[in-house]
Amino acid sequence: QVQLVESGGGSVQAGGSLRLSCAASGVTSSSSNCVAWFRQASGKEREGVAAIHIGGVPAVYTGLVKGRFTISQDNAKNTVYLQMNSLKDEDTAMYYCAAGEWSGPWPPPPTTLHVRFPHWGQGTQVTVSS
Numbered sequence: 001q002v003q004l005v006e007s008g009g010g011s012v013q014a015g016g017s018l019r020l021s022c023a024a025s026g027v028t029s030s031s032s033n034c035v036a037w038f039r040q041a042s043g044k045e046r047e048g049v050a051a052i053h054i055g056g057v058p059a060v061y062t063g064l065v066k067g068r069f070t071i072s073q074d075n076a077k078n079t080v081y082l083q084m085n086s087l088k089d090e091d092t093a094m095y096y097c098a099a100g101e102w103s104g105p106w107p108p109p110p111t112t113l114h115v116r117f118p119h120w121g122q123g124t125q126v127t128v129s130s
Contacts, residue, residue, distance in 0.1 A: 001026050002024070002025070002026040002027055002031065002032070002099055002119040003024070003025045003026055004022055004023070004024050004027075004097045004098065004099060004119060004120065004121035005022070005023045005121055005122070006020060006021065006022050006095065006096065006097045006121040006122065006123060006124040007020070007021050007023070007124060008020040008021050008124060009095060009124030009125045009126045010125075010126070010127070011127040011128075011129065012087055012126075012127070012128055012129075013128070013129055013130070014087060014088055014089055014128055014129065014130040015086060015087065016087050016128070017083070017084060017085045017086075017087065018084045018087065018126060019081055019082070019083050019084070020037065020081065020082040020084065020095055020097075020124060020126075021079055021080075021081055022035065022037070022079060022080040022081070022082075022097030022121060023077075023078065023079050024078050024079065024080060024097070024099060025078060027054075027078070027099045027119070029054050029055070031099075032054065032099040032100050032101060032119065033053055033054050033055060033100075033101050033102065033103075034051050034052065034053050034054065034099065034100060034101065034102040034117075035051070035052055035054070035073070035080045035097065035098070035099050036048060036049070036050065036051035036052070036071075036097070036098050036099075036100075036102065036117065037049040037050050037051070037071060037080075037082045037095060037096070037097055037098075038095070038096045038097075038098055038113065038117075039091075039093035039094065039095045039096065039126075040093055040094050040096070041090075041092060041093040041094075042093075044093075045110040046096070046110055046113060047062065047107055047110065048062055048106055048107025048108055048113075049061070049062055049065055049069065049082070049095070049107075050062070050065065050069055050070075050071040050082060051071070051102060051106055052071045052072070052073055052080060059071045059072075060106040061106070062106065062107050064090075065084075065091075068084065068085050068086045068087075069082060069083065069084050069085070070082070070083040070085075071083075080097065082095070084126070087126075087128045088128060089128050089129070089130050090128075091126060091128050092126060092127050092128045093125075093126060094123040094124070094125050094126075095123060095124050095125075095126050096120055096121055096122075096123045097120070097121040098113075098117035098119060098120045098121070099117065099118075099119040100116050100117035100118055100119060101116060102116050102117070
């Protein structure tokens with residue numbers, strides 16, 4: 001059974017940094033090839049932020065965060081991280097970790113998220129204030 005638990009969210013001033021963690025259990029290469037971070041701001045659709053393949057394919061990012069956010073994985077700890085630097089007000093959202101099968105352009109269309117990523121964590125809130 002796949003379980004994903006996010007942590008590390010909080011409130012930070014614009015320009016600051018946070019590191020989110022996603023502790024994953026039960027994720028195998030036979031069930032999922034990718035762990036990703038998504039976010040959903042109030043009143044908006046959930047959107048893909050960054051993804052990393054289990055097999056080592058280079059990570060991908062949405063243009064809104066490229067150069068500011070870095071996704072990484074620690075296989076020994078079964079944990080995927082999202083380092084967020086130079087945070088902006090518009091980064092305020094609930095951040096979710098998800099595991100699934102994905103290939104193709106990033107981010108995936110919002111209507112396909114739960115098909116491509118069947119496993120989700122409960123989310124962690126990030127609030128950026130200026």
